[in-house]
Amino acid sequence: MALLIETGMSDWISDSDIARDIQRLHPGADIRTPDTLGNPDDITMLAVVGLKDENLRRLPNLKLVQKLGAGVETIVSNPNLPDHVRIARLKPDAPAQGIAEWFVAYVLRHQRHMAFHEAAQSRAEWAPKAPIYSPDTVVGVLGLGHIGARSAKMLRAVGFQVMGWSRSPKQIEGVTCLHGDAALPELLDQCDHVCAILPSTPQTVGMFDARILAAMKPGSQLLNAGRGDLIDETALIAALNNGTPGHAVLDVTSTEPLPSESPLWTHPGVTITPHVSGWHLGEALADVGENFQRLTAAEPLLHEVDRARGY
Incomplete structure (x- = not known):
């Protein structure tokens, strides 16, 4: 039994670096990279950022796909993934901290009129231009899982009023938590900043369409560090032109890398960062x-994905 590391993202972290770090923690484990693959029949676990059909064809004894990150929607929806192959995701502290910092940074950038x-x-x-007073500012966090809860607590610690939204009821000390589809427009109407960290599911794809964007507070800021397919980008541009919301900060987009011809690059109401909010894996390896x-x-796996639910 062997573990194959294949990220395909040398501009992030190399396969050999990941393999080395895991080998340090588990000296006896058989850990390989594409450069040291050997016999593909030996591979029972594959750690990837994105799953390629080529891997499914060449790894006949694959039992587990480990996503090096949180979003597993493209793996779950792959029609060529056999039913017996399990999926696991990561729930590390380091990227949760990084994403929470990203939200705080761009909320404060707006509050302090840095641009x-x-x-x-x-x-x-x-x-001179007076900063916006943080205790009078309402920040909403959409998605109150591991990362969203961390973000909500950090924003609350800075001094903002924080509201949270999720599909099922959640409780976070100091945060006003709402849940269910009917409660979302209520939250959007009150928030000066909306921080989205939702997974990609059939319920969330395109959720921020013209109707939901129109429910946002005029002049508010929408920040997305979850999945790019949450937002209808054509509807977003039209909404920004109308001032509802007033600005968008996007760390994720529907197509990545964002095509050079996308109007998001040049729209004055948009700030783009290239999927860098949760950069470090830290202890997740x-x-x-x-x-x-x-x-x-x-034995039971850590953070195994329910393929029926999609996360």
């Missing part, structure tokens, strides 16, 4: 090695 002052500096203009050990020993 305004940077533009004034470029004109050598002394132009330990879970990858642990799942390989558990798979080998026929």
Whole structure:
């Protein structure tokens, strides 16, 4: 039994670096990369960012696909993935911390008028503008799982009023939690910033359409660090032109990399970051090695995905 690491993303972290880190934690494990693949029949676990059909064809004894991250929708929906192959995701602390910091950074950038002052500096203009008072500011967090709850708590610690929304009831100290489809427009109407960290499911794809965008508070800011298919980008541009919302900060887009011809690049109401909010895996690689050990020993996996639910 062997574990194959194949991210296909050398601009993020190399396969050999991941393999080395896991090998350090599990010295006896058989861990391979595409450069050290050997006999494909040996591979029982595959750790990937995105699942390629080529891997399904060449790995006949595959039992587990480990996603190196949280979003598993493209793996779950792959029609060529045999029913017996299990899926696991990561729930690491490091990217949760990073994504929460990303939300705080861009909310504070708006609150402190940083773009305004940077533009004034470029004109050598002394132009005081009062910051927006944080205790009077309402920030909404959509999705209250591992990452969303971490984000809500961090935003609350900064001093914002924080509201949260999820499909099922949740409780977070100091956060006003709403749930269910009917409650979403109520939250959007009150929030000066809306931070989305929702998974991609049939219920969330395209959820931010023209109707939902129109429910947002005029002049508010929409921040998305979850899945790019949450937002109808054509509807978003039209909504931004109407000032509802007033600005969007997108770390994820429906197509990545974002095509150069996309109007999102040049729209004055849009800030783009290239899927960098949750960069570091941190201690999560330990879970990858642990799942390989558990798979080998026929023990319950960490963070196994319910393929019927999609997460």
